[in-house]
Amino acid sequence: MSERSPLAPAAFPDLPAIEGVTLRVARARYKQWDRCDLTFVTLASGTSAAGVTTTSKCPSPEVEWCRSALNEGKGQARALIVNAGNSNAFTGHRGRAAVEAITGRIAQELGCDAAQVFVSSTGVIGVPLPIDKAMAGIDNALHAEPCGWEAAAETIMTTDTFAKAAVTKAVIGDKTVNLVGIIKGSGMIAPDMATMLGYVFTDAAVSPALLQHMLSAANKTSFSCITVDSDTSTSDTVLAFATGAAGNAPLNNMDDVGAEAFQAALTDLCLQLAHLVVKDGEGASKFIRIDVSGAVDDMSAHRIALSIANSPLVKTAIAGEDANWGRIVMAVGKAGEPAERDQLSIRFGTTIVAEGGLAVEGYDEAPVAAHLKGHDIDIAVDLHLGHGRATVWTCDLTHGYISINADYRS
Numbered sequence: 001m002s003e004r005s006p007l008a009p010a011a012f013p014d015l016p017a018i019e020g021v022t023l024r025v026a027r028a029r030y031k032q033w034d035r036c037d038l039t040f041v042t043l044a045s046g047t048s049a050a051g052v053t054t055t056s057k058c059p060s061p062e063v064e065w066c067r068s069a070l071n072e073g074k075g076q077a078r079a080l081i082v083n084a085g086n087s088n089a090f091t092g093h094r095g096r097a098a099v100e101a102i103t104g105r106i107a108q109e110l111g112c113d114a115a116q117v118f119v120s121s122t123g124v125i126g127v128p129l130p131i132d133k134a135m136a137g138i139d140n141a142l143h144a145e146p147c148g149w150e151a152a153a154e155t156i157m158t159t160d161t162f163a164k165a166a167v168t169k170a171v172i173g174d175k176t177v178n179l180v181g182i183i184k185g186s187g188m189i190a191p192d193m194a195t196m197l198g199y200v201f202t203d204a205a206v207s208p209a210l211l212q213h214m215l216s217a218a219n220k221t222s223f224s225c226i227t228v229d230s231d232t233s234t235s236d237t238v239l240a241f242a243t244g245a246a247g248n249a250p251l252n253n254m255d256d257v258g259a260e261a262f263q264a265a266l267t268d269l270c271l272q273l274a275h276l277v278v279k280d281g282e283g284a285s286k287f288i289r290i291d292v293s294g295a296v297d298d299m300s301a302h303r304i305a306l307s308i309a310n311s312p313l314v315k316t317a318i319a320g321e322d323a324n325w326g327r328i329v330m331a332v333g334k335a336g337e338p339a340e341r342d343q344l345s346i347r348f349g350t351t352i353v354a355e356g357g358l359a360v361e362g363y364d365e366a367p368v369a370a371h372l373k374g375h376d377i378d379i380a381v382d383l384h385l386g387h388g389r390a391t392v393w394t395c396d397l398t399h400g401y402i403s404i405n406a407d408y409r410s
Contacts, residue, residue, distance in 0.1 A: 003161065004161045004162055005161045005162060005279060005280045005281075005284060006285055006375065007279035007280070007284060007285070007286075007287050007375055007395075008161065008162040008279060008280065009162070009276075012149075012150045012153070012163055012165060013165055013166065013167055014167075015148075015149040015165055015167050015180050016167065016178050016180065018178060018180055018201045018202065018203050018243065018245075019044075019203050019243060019245035019246070020043060020044030020047060020203060020243025020244070020245040021041060021042075021043060021044075021201045021241070021243060022041065022042045022146050023039070023040075023041055023146060023147050023148070023149070023151070023152045024039075024040045024041075024042075024141045024142075024144040024145070024146055024147060025038065025039050025040070025141065025144065025147050025151050025152060025155040026038045026040065026137050026138075026140035026141035026144050027137065027140060028083065028133045028134055028136060028137025028138075028140070029133055029136075029137075030083060030084065030085035030086045030123065030129070030130070030133055030137075031085040031086070031123070033085070035154075035155070036151070036154070036155040037083065037084040037085050037137070037155060038081065038082070038083055038084070038134075038137035038138070038140070038141055038155070039080075039081070039082040039084075039141075039152050039155045039156055040079070040080075040081055040106075040138065040141035040142070040144075041079060041080040041081075041082075041152070041199075041201075042078065042079050042110065043077050043078050043079060043080070043241055043243060044243045044244075044245065045078065045112075046076070046243075046244055047076065047077045047078065047241050047242065047243045047244070048075055048076065048077070048206055048207060048208040048211050048241070048242040048244070049069075049070060049073070049075050049076060049077035049118065049208060049211070049239065049240070049241055049242075050070070050075065050208060050211040050212035050214075050215045050216075050239070050240045051066055051067075051070055051118075051212075051215070051237060051238060051239040051240070052215060052216060052219045052223070052237075052238050053066060053067055053236060053237050053238075054233055054234060054235065054236035054237070056233065056234045056236070058089070058090060058234050059089070059234055059235075060087055060088055060089035060090075060095065060121065060234050060235045061088060061089075061091070061095040061096045061098070061099045062088060062099055062119050062120050062121050062235065062237070063234070063235060063236075063237055064096075065099045065103065065118075065119055066118050066119070066120070066237055066239065068115070069103075069114075069115045069116070069117070069118055070212075072113075072115040073113060073115035073116045074208065075207075075208020075209065075211070075212065076116050076208065077116050077117075077118060077241055078107075078110050078112040078116040078117060079106050079107075079110060079112075079116070079117045079118070080117075080118045080119070080120075080199065080239065080241070081102055081103075081106060081117070081118070081119045081120075081138070082119075082120045082121070082122075082155070082156045082197060082199075083119075083120070083121040083122070083123075083129060083134065083137075084121075084122055084123060084155060084156055084157060084158055084184075085122075085123040085124075085158065086121055086122075086123040086124060086127055086129050086130075087121050087122050087123045087124060087125050087127075087233075087234065087235050088121040088127075088128065088129035089121075089125045089126070089234040089235055090125050090126045090234065091126065091127065091128040091129070092128075094128040095128055095129060097131065098128065098129040098130075098131050098134060099119055099129075100114075101131050101134065101135065102117075102119050102134050102138065103117040103119055105135065105138055106138065109142060118239055120197050120235065120237050120239075121235065122156070122158055122184065122197055122235055123158050125234060149165055149180065149182060150163055150165070152182055153165050153182040153183075153184075156182065156184040156197060157184050158184065158186070159186045159282060160184050160185070160186045160280050161186070161280055162280060163182075164182065164183045164184065164185075164273065164276040164277065164280065165180065165181060165182045165183070165273075165276075166180075166181050166269050166272035166273050166276065167179065167180050167181075167269070168265040168266075168268050168269045168272075169265060170204070170258065170261045170262045170264070170265035170266075171258065171261055172204060172246075172248040172249070172251065172257070172258030172259075172261065172262060173248055173249050173257055173258055175246050175247055175248035176246075177202055177203055177204035177246040177248060177262070178202060178203055178246075179200060179201070179202040179204070179265055179266060179269050180200070180201050180202070180269075181198060181199065181200040181201070181269050181270070181272070181273045182198070182199055182273075183196065183197065183198035183199070183273040183276060183277060184196070184197050184198075185197070185198075185228075185277040185280070186228070186277070186280045186281060186282050196223070196233060196235075196236050196237075196238075196277060197235065197236070197237050197238075198223070198237070198238040198239075198270075198273055199238070199239050199240075199241070200215070200238070200239070200240040200241065200266070200269060200270070201240075201241050201243070202240070202241070202242045202243070202246075202266075203242075203243050203244070203245040203246040204242050204244070204246050204248060204251070204262060205242065205244035205246065205247070205248050205249070205250040205251065206242040206244075206250065206251045206262065207250060207251065207252045209252075210251055210252055210253060210254070210259070211240055211242055213254075214240075214262070214263050214266050215238070215240045215266065215270075217263065217267070218263070218266045218267040218269075218270040218271075219238065219270065221267060221271065222267065222270035222271040222273070222274040223238060223270060223273075223274050225274070225302075225305075225390070225391060225392045225393060226274045226275075226277060226278050226392065226393050226394065227278075227306060227309050227310055227392065227393075227394050228277070228278060228281035228282065228284070228394065228395055229281075229282070229310075229397075229401070230310035238270075240266070274393070275287070275393060278393045278394060278395050279395070281394075281395035281401075282400065282401045283397070283398040283399065283400020283401035283402070283403070284395035284396060284398070284400075284401075285319065285375070285395075285396055285398055285400075286318050286319065286375060286376075286377050286395060286396040287375060287376050287377065287393070287395060288309070288315075288318060288377045288378075288379065288393065288394045288395060288396065289376070289377070289378050289379070289391065289392075289393055290305045290308050290309050290379050290380075290381075290391065290392050290393070290394065291305070291378070291379070291380040291381070291389070291390075291391050292304050292305040292308075292380075292381045292382075292383070292388075292389060292390050292391075293380070293381070293382045293383070293388075293389040294343075294382040294383040294384045294385055294386060294387075294388070294389075295337065295338070295383050295385060295386055295388030295389065295390070296337075296338045296383075296385050296386040296388055297386065297387075297388040298388045298389060298390055299388070300337040300338060300388050301383075301388040301389050301390035302390035302392070303335050303336070303337050304331075304332055304335045304337050304339070304381070304383070304390075305381075305390045305391065305392040306335075306392055307331045307332065307334060307335035307337075308328060308331040308332065308379065308381070308392075309392045309393075309394035310394070311327060311330070311331040312397055313327045313330065313331075314327045314328060314331055315394065315395070315396050315397035316396070316397050318372065318377055318396040319396035319397055319398045321369065321372040321373055322372070323348055323353065323365055323368040323369060323372060325346045325348065325353045325354050325359075328346050328379065328381060329341075329344065329346070329354070332344065332381060332383075338383075338385055339383055339385070340383070340384070340385065341357050342356055342357035343356070343357075343383065343384040343385065344356075344357065344381065344382070344383060344384070345381070345382045345384070346379075346380070346381055347378075347379070347380040347381075347382075348368040348371055348372070348377075348378070348379060349367065349368060349371035349377075349378055350367070350371075351363075351364075351367050351368050351371070353365075353368060377396075
């Protein structure tokens, strides 16, 4: 594992158990490493499921399986398997056979339909997941003692430098419900719905249809608003599971009492998890927030913000703590969205550095330089064209990213 990210939280959070969720980890030995690499989660009967997956045109068999399972299983789930070290993507019929073997085996053990078993894999693309190792790992997991959230979060990691998790609560009627999430991702992060896998578990009672609606809404302002390197994975998947064990009056639509509170909690949880992925961006030393306002509409603002966030020239300037706002102008101009050069304004931290098509007269770079020496960087652009706005988060681009990815398969 690489050195722990300087942006990592001080400690793993204290997470409550979610009734109806049992976690186990095991060693399938997908790679030559001395660690667990298979996570097995059993879910109580009646658990609702929802998911968002990659828009990549080359998705893994696991992604295709999860999409199908959400439909054929009618939003019900009994188990989740996550493999680390091998993405099983671009592996043809052999990859599909591995997924069918895994889900079939678990379904047989639990006495449920295979469509109620969800599976994800993460790691190197193009290498079929070895079925014998998967079956051995499942055997080990079936006989393993239940574990805690930290062990599960560590087991799904690949190039991550720290285990990632978050927690929120919501009040539904007279019941307080818990939401816990774990996630992995560090490189190949530009989720368009990162390699990013995320899982949310709650004891709330929520119908599958509403849970899907809520997760899709939360995704739009969280996972789809982060980028590390502009590369969308073949395996990106975020799944949410609601066991209903809290005993609240079931949520079936957004007009139900507590639905808005639960939506707010879910959105907050997803944003926390998304931020953790960016803070563990491969080689990252800066966590960058980019706000774009004054665009012709929100989608235009989003595209401009991503153009800035994905620019290697912007990201390397931030890594070098260089207030080169000309690169921001470049990124706005190349986005292909409406922009007027002479109306543009740019801010670093609290300092407006450029407006009206040129640098602010008498602009003092000292406070900007001080801001760029910190870990948390704020950049804002106002196009002064309309009311569209968007926020995205990214990290800087350092030599560390090259070092990690130049020998990824070694």
